[in-house]
Amino acid sequence: MKKLNITREQEKLLLTGEFLNEPQTLLYTTDPSFSNKVYKKEFLLNGEKQIDLSEVSSNQRIYVAGIDNQQVYVGAERRVSINGLYNCRDLGGYVTKEKQMTKWGYLFRSDAPDHLLVEDQRYLKQMDIKTVIDLRSPGEIEKNPDKDMGETDHVELDPHAEVAKKASEVPSQGTSNKDEVKVHMLEQLASTAEGQATLIKWQKQMIQQMHDLVMTEKSQAAYSIFLKMVNQTAEPKALIFHCQGGKDRTGWGAALILGLLGVDKKTIYQDYLLTDTYNRPRNEMRMAIYKQYTDNAFVLDYLASLQQTKVDYLDGAFHVMEKEFGTIEAYAKEKLDVTDSDIQRLKSTYLYNEKDRQNILNRWK
Structure with missing residues (x-):
């Protein structure tokens, strides 16, 4: 298992990873075990090997997984992005x-x-x-x-x-x-x-x-x-x-x-x-x-x-x-x-x- 890097730019969540190609199919879910409510979607690159995840992360914490030659990459935003906690x-x-x-x-x-x-x-x-x-x-x-x-x-x-x-x-x-x-x-x-x-x-x-x-x-x-x-x-x-x-x-x-x-x-x-x-x-x-x-x-x-x-x-x-x-x-x-x-x-x-x-x-x- 390897890490996917997810960073925030204002209201955008951007994913970067060494395996990203255009287009890229990813799994995303609100369940960190990836056992329930898991969705698969094809994303397009945005800029330098970046994928914009904002459309799936507006008001819930999401976890993302990608695959490259049977190697699994998993990531999430480090900070829990709510206003009441720094x-x-x-x-x-x-x-x-x-x-x-x-x-x-x-x-x-x-x-x-x-x-x-x-x-x-x-x-x-x-x-x-x-x-x-x-x-x-x-x-x-x-x-x-x-x-x-x-x-x-x-x-x-x-x-x-x-x-x-x-x-x-x-x-x-x-x-x-x-x-x-x-x-x-x-x-x-x-x-x-x-x-x-x-x-x-x-x-x-x-x-x-x-x-x-x-x-x-x-x-x-x-x-x-x-x-x-x-x-x-x-x-x-x-x-x-x-x-x-x-x-x-x-x-x-x-x-x-x-x-x-x-x-x-x-x-x-x-x-x-x-x-x-x-x-x-x-x-x-x-x-x-x-x-x-x-x-x-x-x-x-x-x-x-x-x-x-x-x-x-x-x-x-x-x-x-x-x-x-x-x-x-x-x-x-x-x-x-x-x-x-x-x-x-x-x-x-x-x-x-x-x-x-x-x-x-x-x-x-």
Whole structure:
């Protein structure tokens, strides 16, 4: 199984692939297993080996398959394209060290679905989400509870990430609000050399936070249950896991899943850093609110650091994990109650195999 690349240009979805010829017959479906409601259609190339999929993807998530000499190509848009979520994306299409590929349409990492529009909820329900795992603290959840996505299981797991919780605070509009108060308090701190040094020190706290997500007992307990929820069925079921911004608590959860599936470290980092791209509009909006109250560079740098996605942050997790345990597999076995059979089950469930290839090939008959 190989990856089809699907990219978005405004309202257009464009497919590119090394095997595309003119014309090209493709399968498309809203079912990631390609077992139900599968359609076959001949598409024409648009420009440089591109196929415009917009006519079949207006208000539902679609999955596309193509065939070239018995080789099956599968793809979907990485980001779930709805207005109420910035950073909801599919963990499919990543190639493992054993040259298998993660399945599209089942494992989604996201920012918090606490502000979904009605049409967003409708879109997500069509994706047949079975499980939602909320990695926020009880206080965050109480303040901004998840909106319904039609899931059958909703689990709350708190890794006790205080810096991440602070980073996830969403500014509120208004003339007199907590954001204005917070900014003015930071301005007072930044008015002295000692205070400026404190702000610089605080900017480095996220590295320690990621270290703690690996090493503290409370975090390990949360991620142990998290992996059990991900791995609870032998047949893949659509699952979304999230914190507030979908950055660090969610990022470490994604790193665990991808690492145990056999995806290499470089790819895990690339997935982590995608958050910076997808969250950029939200972060720019938040910084615009803060800039209404201050132009102090130390304050703004500190506030920006809480929202940023940096290699150094994920390094904080990987460096201690590799130093103490060597590999993600060894760490998961020793600290997260994961067994060899659990890892094999995870791979059998969420990596494409020969059965999946034959199922798609049979759809052409």
